[in-house]
Amino acid sequence: MLNLLKVIGQRIALGLMTLFVVSLIIASIVELLPGDITQAILGQSATPETVAAFRAELGIDRPAHIRYLEWLKGMATGDMGKSLANKREISDLVGARLSNTLFLGGFAAAIAVPLSLILGLLAALYRNTIFDRGVNLFTLTSISFPEFFVAYILILLLAVKAGWFPGISNVSTDLNLSEKLFRTLLPAMTLTLVVVAHMMRMTRAAIINLLASDYIEMARLKGVRPIRVILYHALPNAWGPIVNVIALNLAYLVVGVVIVEVVFVYPGLGQLLVDSVSKRDVPVVQACSMIFAGVYILLNLVADIVSVVTNPRLLHPR
Amino acid sequence: MNLFKSFLLIPFSAKAGLSVIMIYLFVAIFAPVIAPYSETEVLGAAYEMWSDKHLLGTDSLGRDMLSRLIFGARNTVGIALAAVGLAFIIGGSTGMLAAILGGWYDIIISRVVDVVMAIPSLVFALLILTVLGTSIPVLILVIAVLDCTRVYRITRAAAMNIVVLEYVEAARLRGEGFWWVIRKEILPNIMAPLLAEFGLRFCFVFLFIAALSFLGLGIQPPTADWGSMVKDNATLINYGDITPLLPAAAIAILTVAVNFVVDWLLHRSSGLVDIA
Numbered sequence: 001m002l003n004l005l006k007v008i009g010q011r012i013a014l015g016l017m018t019l020f021v022v023s024l025i026i027a028s029i030v031e032l033l034p035g036d037i038t039q040a041i042l043g044q045s046a047t048p049e050t051v052a053a054f055r056a057e058l059g060i061d062r063p064a065h066i067r068y069l070e071w072l073k074g075m076a077t078g079d080m081g082k083s084l085a086n087k088r089e090i091s092d093l094v095g096a097r098l099s100n101t102l103f104l105g106g107f108a109a110a111i112a113v114p115l116s117l118i119l120g121l122l123a124a125l126y127r128n129t130i131f132d133r134g135v136n137l138f139t140l141t142s143i144s145f146p147e148f149f150v151a152y153i154l155i156l157l158l159a160v161k162a163g164w165f166p167g168i169s170n171v172s173t174d175l176n177l178s179e180k181l182f183r184t185l186l187p188a189m190t191l192t193l194v195v196v197a198h199m200m201r202m203t204r205a206a207i208i209n210l211l212a213s214d215y216i217e218m219a220r221l222k223g224v225r226p227i228r229v230i231l232y233h234a235l236p237n238a239w240g241p242i243v244n245v246i247a248l249n250l251a252y253l254v255v256g257v258v259i260v261e262v263v264f265v266y267p268g269l270g271q272l273l274v275d276s277v278s279k280r281d282v283p284v285v286q287a288c289s290m291i292f293a294g295v296y297i298l299l300n301l302v303a304d305i306v307s308v309v310t311n312p313r314l315l316h317p318r
Numbered sequence: 319m320n321l322f323k324s325f326l327l328i329p330f331s332a333k334a335g336l337s338v339i340m341i342y343l344f345v346a347i348f349a350p351v352i353a354p355y356s357e358t359e360v361l362g363a364a365y366e367m368w369s370d371k372h373l374l375g376t377d378s379l380g381r382d383m384l385s386r387l388i389f390g391a392r393n394t395v396g397i398a399l400a401a402v403g404l405a406f407i408i409g410g411s412t413g414m415l416a417a418i419l420g421g422w423y424d425i426i427i428s429r430v431v432d433v434v435m436a437i438p439s440l441v442f443a444l445l446i447l448t449v450l451g452t453s454i455p456v457l458i459l460v461i462a463v464l465d466c467t468r469v470y471r472i473t474r475a476a477a478m479n480i481v482v483l484e485y486v487e488a489a490r491l492r493g494e495g496f497w498w499v500i501r502k503e504i505l506p507n508i509m510a511p512l513l514a515e516f517g518l519r520f521c522f523v524f525l526f527i528a529a530l531s532f533l534g535l536g537i538q539p540p541t542a543d544w545g546s547m548v549k550d551n552a553t554l555i556n557y558g559d560i561t562p563l564l565p566a567a568a569i570a571i572l573t574v575a576v577n578f579v580v581d582w583l584l585h586r587s588s589g590l591v592d593i594a
Contacts, residue, residue: 018436025437029449140581144521144573146528148548149566152555160558167556255438259529263552273441274533277448285448289441296438 007308015301022293023075026286027068071286080287083276090287093272098291100171101261101268104184105253108191112253113246116196120203120242125230127208139197147256151190151263158186169264187257187264194256195249202245206238240310247303251296328582335578342572346391355382357389357542365554368561375561378550386542387565393537394544395572397458398524404462405519409469410512414500416470417477428474431467439464440529447535457536461523472515476508510583517580521573528569544569 074080080090123132142150159167169183210216211234219233220226258270265271269288276284325333345352354373355361359381366376374383416424446460480486486503494502530536531545539546544565551562 018433021433022437026445029445140577141570141574144525144577145570146525146532146545146566146573148529148532148545149563149570152548152552152563152566156555156558156560156563160556251438255440258440258444259532262533273444274535277444278534280448282448285445289445292441293437296441297436300436 004309008305011301011304011308015297015304019294019297022297023072023290024068026289026293027071028064029286075287075290081283083284084279084281090284093284094269094287094291097267097269097272100266101254101257101270103180104187104191104257104261104266104268105250107181107184108188108195108253109250111188112192112196112199112249115192116199117203117242119196120200121207121230121235123200123204124207124211124234125226127204135200139201142193142197145194147190147194147259148263150193151187151260154186154190155263167264169266171267184266187260187266190260190263191253191256195253199242199245199249203238203242206241207234210234210237240307243310244303244307247299247306251299251303254295254299255292331578332582335575335582338571338575339579342391342395342575345388346395349388349392353382353385353388355385357381357386358540365551374564377547378553381540383547383551383561383564386547387544387568389542390544390547390565390568393541394524394527394531394569397454397537398520398527401458401461401465401523401527402516402519404458405465405469405523406512406516408462409466410473412466413470413473414477414504416474417481418496418500418504424474427470431470434464435467439526443526443530444533444535447530452535452538454537457527457530461526465519465523469515469519472511473508476511477504480504480507510586514580514583517576517583521576521580524569524573524576528566 071081078091080094082088083090083093119135123135126132155167159165165186166183167186169187171180171183175183207230211229216229216233219229224233257268258273260266261268261270262274269291273285273288273292275281276288325336328336360379361382362372362376362380365378366372366380368375372382372384374387377383377386412427416427442464443460447456450456481504486499489499489503527536528545531543532549534546534549536545537543539550547565548562554562
C-alpha cells in the first residue's frame with residue numbers, strides 16, 4: 001500500500017514538473033516575437049513609440065523571469081491579463097467558453113465510452129466473424145477521416161438534407177438542458193465517431209490478448225459460456241489498459257474539440273483559441289494554450305495512475 | 319516482372335491501398351499536365367455549378383475547382399512528405415544515437431521527448447504559428463519537431479533490441495566503424511517497424527496539416543490546398559452541394575489507403591511492432 005502511494009506520488013510530481021516546463025515554454029514563446037511581428041500586429045502605420053508602448057503592454061521590456069513569475073501567479077489566481085484585441089479581461093472571455101467546451105467533451109464522452117466498450121466486447125466475442133471484420137473496417141476508415149470531413153457529412157445528411165438538427169450549434173447560458181443537448185448533438189456525434197474507433201480497437205485487443213492465457217482456457221474447458229468468459233473472467237483483468245485508453249482519448253477529446261467547434265460555430269474555448277491566433281492576440285492564446293495543456297496533462301496523469309493501480313506489476317519495475 | 323508477381327501476392331486491401339497511393343503520386347507529379355487550368359487563375363463567377371467547362375464548378379473566388387483539387391495533391395501531399403521526412407531525419411538519428419550511446423545522452427533526450435509529448439500538438443502548433451506567422455518552411459519545421467518525438471521513441475526502442483545482439487558486438491570487435499555498424503547491422507533490422515511508422519506518421523501529419531489549413535493557419539492562399547479548400551467553400555454545404563466535400567474526401571481516401579498498406583506491413587512484420 002505504501003509502495004502504491006509512493007508510486008502515485010512520483011507520478012503526480014512528474015506531472016507537476018511537466019506542467020511547469022510546459023508553462024515555461026508557453027510563457028517564453030512571447031520572447032520569440034521579433035520586432036517586425038509587433039509591427040505586423042499593430043499595422044503598417046505604427047510609429048516606433050507605439051511599438052515600444054505595445055511591448056511595454058506585453059511586458060517585454062521587463063526582465064523575463066519576473067514576467068514569468070507574474071504570469072504564473074496570475075494564471076493560478078485567475079487573473080490572466082487583458083486581451084490585446086478588445087482590452088477585456090481574459091478570465092471573462094474564458095470562463096463561459098471553458099464550461100461550454102467541457103460540456104461538449106463530456107457529452108461526447110458519455111456517448112463514446114459505453115458505445116466503444118460494448119462494440120469492443122462484441123468484436124472480441126465474435127472475433128474473426130463478418131461482424132468483427134465489418135467493425136474493423138469501419139474503425140480503420142473512421143480513424144483516417146479528418147474531423148471536419150465527418151462533421152460536414154453529418155451536417156449535409158442530418159441538418160441540410162433531413163433537416164432534423166441545426167447545422168450550427170449556438171448555445172447560450174439561458175437554454176435549458178434538453179435544448180442544449182439537442183443543439184450540441186451533431187458536434188458530439190462527430191467527436192464520438194472520431195474517438196470510438198481507437199477506444200473500441202483497444203478494448204478488443206486488450207480482451208483478445210487475455211483470451212490466450214491459461215485460466216481462460218481452463219474456464220472454457222469446464223464449459224463456461226463464451227459471454228460469461230469474457231464478462232467475468234477476461235474483463236476484470238482488461239480494465240487497466242481499457243481505462244488507460246479511455247483517459248487518453250478523453251484528453252484527445254478536449255483538444256480535438258478545437259476543429260469541431262470551428263465547424264459548428266460552437267462558442268467554446270477552441271473557437272476562442274483559433275480566433276485569437278488569427279488576430280495575433282498573444283495573451284489570450286497563451287491563456288487558452290495553458291488551459292488546454294493543463295487539462296491534457298491532467299488526463300494523461302489520470303491514465304498513468306490508473307494503469308499503475310490496476311497493474312500491480314508496474315509497482316516493481318525490473 | 320518479379321515486382322509485378324509479388325504485387326499480385328499481397329492481400330486485396332493492401333493492393334487497393336498501393337494502387338491509390340500510386341494514382342495520387344502520379345497526379346501530384348504530373349499536376350500541371352493533367353489540370354485543365356492553373357490553380358490560381360480566376361476564370362469565372364464564384365460558385366459556378368458543375369459544367370463541361372468547369373467539371374467540378376468554381377470556388378468562392380471563381381477558380382476552377384478540379385484544377386485546384388489536382389494541384390492540391392501536389393501541395394498538401396508534398397508538404398506532408400517533407401515534414402515526415404524531416405521528422406524521421408531528426409527523430410531517427412537522435413533515437414539511433416540514444417540506443418547506441420546510452421547513458422546521459424539517452425536520459426536527457428528521453429526526458430526532453432517526454433515533455434514535448436505532454437503538450438497537445440495542435441495547441442502547440444497554434445501557439446508557434448501565432449508568434450512566427452504562417453509560412454511553409456515554418457509549418458514543415460513545427461510539424462517535424464512535434465512529430466520527431468514518436469519517431470525517436472520507436473527508433474530507440476527498436477534499435478535497443480538490436481544493439482545488444484551478438485552480431486553487432488562481433489562487428490564492433492572486428493573493428494568496423496561507427497557508421498558502418500549503423501548502416502549495415504542495425505538499420506536493415508529495424509527497417510520494417512520504421513517503414514510502418516513512416517506510414518502512420520504520414521497519415522497523422524497529413525490530417526494535421528489538413529486541420530491547420532482548415533483553421534486558416536496552414537498552407538496560405540492562393541496556393542491550392544485541400545484543407546483550406548473545404549473551409550473556403552463550406553457555405554455550399556448548406557445548399558446541399560457536395561463540392562466542398564471532395565477535397566476532404568481526397569484526404570480521407572489517401573489516409574485510408576496508407577492505413578491499409580500499413581496494416582499489411584504491420585501484419586507481415588508482427589512481433590517487431592509491439593515494442594513501442
